[in-house]
Amino acid sequence: MKVLMHICCGPCGVYPVQDLLKQGYDVHGYYYNPNIHPYQEYAKRKEGAEEMGRQLEIPLLAATEYHPETYFRQVSYNEAERCHICYSIRLQETATRAKAEGYDGFTTTLLISPWQKHDLMRQIGEEVAEDVGIPFLYFDWRKRFSDGRRQAKLMGLYRQQYCGCLYSEQERYQGSDEQDG
Helix, strand or coil: CEEEEECCCHHHHHHHHHHHHHCCCEEEEEECCCCCCCHHHHHHHHHHHHHHHHHHCCCEEECCCCCCHHHHHHHCCCHHHHHHHHHHHHHHHHHHHHHHCCCCEEEEHHHHCCCCCHHHHHHHHHHHHHHHCCCECCCCCHHHHHHHHHHHHHCCCCCCCCCCCHHHHHHHHHHHHHHHC
16 A cells, blocks of 8 residues: 655654554655744754655655745634644645545654644544545554654654744743743
């Protein structure tokens, strides 16, 4: 089965890619993340995803341009729904590309993170799958998150400190700034 896997970053991709390869899937990565901010962070994560793809020997496609406005236009004044919007944007794009390019299904590396909203992600993935007409492959890799992070460190991949969006960056660092002040 040929699967297009949305890749949020290299470290989150390591275990899921290896697991699917071990199960016999033909895995191709797709780096599409208009939510990641600022641009330098986006570029570091893209480079990390590409390096992960090289080391694990999978093809990795990437969006040709960075368009954070895709995310910001939808999340503006809807901050409480930012995760739902973010998952929807990325899974819709991945499914659409997978269908157009003849893949048998799609999935995402976001499913390894213990900090992501799995029930919501699964629901959106299944809705997108029905809408686009291509299966969403759900896996719960959360118990292997630490293994993937350790391996990413050994591989020399960039390991970020926050989910990716401006809001998650603020949540990650604002507390430490207040303690320093």
